[in-house]
Amino acid sequence: MDFIIPEYVNKILKALMLAGYDAYLVGGAVRDLLLEKEPEDFDIVTNAKPQEIVAVAKQAGFGVVEELGQNFGVVMVVVDDNSVEIAAYRSESYGEDAHRPESVWYCETLAEDLARRDFTINAIALDSEGRVIDYFNGLEDLKNRELRTVGEASQRFAEDALRMFRACRFISQLGVTCDAEVFAAITEQLPRVSGLSMERVRTEINKLMKGEFVNLGLDALVRSGLAAQLCRNRQKGKEIQIPILPELSALVGVPQNPNFHSYDVWNHTLKAVSLGENSLEVRWALLLHDIGKGQPSVRGFDDEGNPTDYGHEELSARMAEKILKRFQFSANFVKRVVWLIANHMQLGFRVGKDELGTRRWLRKAALSGAFRWNSDMQEAFAQLSSVCLADLAATNAHEQEIITMRMYNEELLRLAADMPVHTSDLLLSGKQIAEIIGGKESLPQLMQILLKRVQDGTVENSEEALTEAVKKWQQRHLQYETSAIDEM
Ligand code: ATP
Ligand code: MG
Numbered sequence: 001m002d003f004i005i006p007e008y009v010n011k012i013l014k015a016l017m018l019a020g021y022d023a024y025l026v027g028g029a030v031r032d033l034l035l036e037k038e039p040e041d042f043d044i045v046t047n048a049k050p051q052e053i054v055a056v057a058k059q060a061g062f063g064v065v066e067e068l069g070q071n072f073g074v075v076m077v078v079v080d081d082n083s084v085e086i087a088a089y090r091s092e093s094y095g096e097d098a099h100r101p102e103s104v105w106y107c108e109t110l111a112e113d114l115a116r117r118d119f120t121i122n123a124i125a126l127d128s129e130g131r132v133i134d135y136f137n138g139l140e141d142l143k144n145r146e147l148r149t150v151g152e153a154s155q156r157f158a159e160d161a162l163r164m165f166r167a168c169r170f171i172s173q174l175g176v177t178c179d180a181e182v183f184a185a186i187t188e189q190l191p192r193v194s195g196l197s198m199e200r201v202r203t204e205i206n207k208l209m210k211g212e213f214v215n216l217g218l219d220a221l222v223r224s225g226l227a228a229q230l231c232r233n234r235q236k237g238k239e240i241q242i243p244i245l246p247e248l249s250a251l252v253g254v255p256q257n258p259n260f261h262s263y264d265v266w267n268h269t270l271k272a273v274s275l276g277e278n279s280l281e282v283r284w285a286l287l288l289h290d291i292g293k294g295q296p297s298v299r300g301f302d303d304e305g306n307p308t309d310y311g312h313e314e315l316s317a318r319m320a321e322k323i324l325k326r327f328q329f330s331a332n333f334v335k336r337v338v339w340l341i342a343n344h345m346q347l348g349f350r351v352g353k354d355e356l357g358t359r360r361w362l363r364k365a366a367l368s369g370a371f372r373w374n375s376d377m378q379e380a381f382a383q384l385s386s387v388c389l390a391d392l393a394a395t396n397a398h399e400q401e402i403i404t405m406r407m408y409n410e411e412l413l414r415l416a417a418d419m420p421v422h423t424s425d426l427l428l429s430g431k432q433i434a435e436i437i438g439g440k441e442s443l444p445q446l447m448q449i450l451l452k453r454v455q456d457g458t459v460e461n462s463e464e465a466l467t468e469a470v471k472k473w474q475q476r477h478l479q480y481e482t483s484a485i486d487e488m
Pocket of ligand 1: 026027028029040041043116117118119122123160162163
């Protein structure tokens with residue numbers, strides 16, 4: 001198999017070898033090259049020590065970012081505008097901390113360096129000639145899509161609890177499966193999770209959320225018990241424990257009305273997430289869209305005794321807000337995801353109804369303060385369209401219902417594009433208006449009037465129609481002023 005190692009990476013490998021050192025590409029880049037995927041980043045290891053790496057890099061004319069103290073044995077070099085981490089071979093031993101090693105030391109061989117790596121598929125090395133060095137059977141595991149730890153799973157998870165979240169992340173990104181030993185080891189080491197920081201857990205979960213096999217990764221997160229654990233967080237200078245995602249675990253086995261659903265709430269959620277557009281907003285919205293289902297305040301039963309969850313969208317939105325805030329997502333992210341969840345039942349209600357109702361709804365949304373300008377609102381409605389289609393497709397809806405909703409959504413997005421949110425969305429600028437009325441004095445007030453009229457649908461959002469409206473306003477204004485002067 002030929003590997004496409006970028007030229008800038010090869011330059012580094014060759015420079016180190018020319019200086020008499022060993023140099024290998026390792027980690028995620030090798031795994032991804034073997035899977036014919038584009039690597040995220042390239043990591044190189046060598047038997048050269050940091051000072052020697054710096055000397056080679058300078059000799060070869062590479063840029064050197066010297067942060068030797070910060071990251072043990074790692075030198076960051078910049079070649080042809082690309083940065084690459086070069087690490088000296090090292091070994092580690094672990095102690096109390098749930099993630100960080102207690103001590104780290106340089107070692108002499110590639111084998112020792114590879115032995116500290118988490119999974120066999122991440123412990124393969126590649127040299128500049130494209131030769132694969134595989135001490136732990138990683139190639140075979142990669143071929144069979146199996147995730148196995150280097151060494152005994154329980155011990156490796158006890159050393160660093162983040163590896164358990166990395167396992168779920170790799171399941172999601174690569175579609176690998178874990179054998180029973182790995183799952184049993186996770187169960188055994190669950191107590192170690194409480195020592196992990198929220199930020200590290202969030203990073204892994206976000207990577208998981210964007211995986212091609214996101215349903216498998218999420219299912220592993222919940223069924224392994226990891227979602228139900230607590231992790232560490234600093235709030236107002238104090239260390240506290242916060243729950244990870246126990247709300248998801250609560251969805252497993254919660255029954256739904258069989259007239260609409262063939263799955264329980266958890267399996268419906270998994271299916272919906274994997275059918276949604278691959279953005280963090282849409283996927284988090286789908287993950288949490290039914291989080292309130294089954295809660296005593298919404299769970300009821302219809303005349304036939306089938307479960308109902310009227311009002312679950314508002315409860316889910318409130319619960320989602322709490323969850324996303326405890327993970328310290330940005331205010332804009334929380335606002336968007338909560339909005340998507342609160343509105344996820346809307347499209348289903350509105351399909352097939354008249355256009356006027358949709359326009360009114362859009363006007364209300366434009367005035368609600370949820371969006372800054374039209375582009376913001378258009379993006380939100382496009383995401384809502386993806387959320388609702390995925391939600392519907394994850395039920396036992398007929399193909400025709402999905403087609404009808406898709407058609408309605410196209411219409412909705414067309415109408416949303418025409419609904420201004422802010423005066424800057426008007427197709428006549430403040431400058432143009434000031435020129436027509438001969439000054440800026442009444443400009444803010446006039447623009448608000450125009451915005452309201454376009455939102456009401458009484459004036460079209462076009463340069464001609466707005467120019468016309470401005471001229472009429474000016475005429476009325478002049479008439480008013482003249483009659484006011486006459487009366488004096
Ligand atoms: P990606 O870069 O696609 O997120 P990756 O596998 O490259 O995935 P990195 O965090 O970049 O992950 O780490 C690079 C390599 O370092 C890994 O492939 C693995 O060999 C090793 N590694 C990273 N984190 C750990 C860990 N917690 N325990 C053991 N080895 C690790
Ligand atoms: Mg990487």
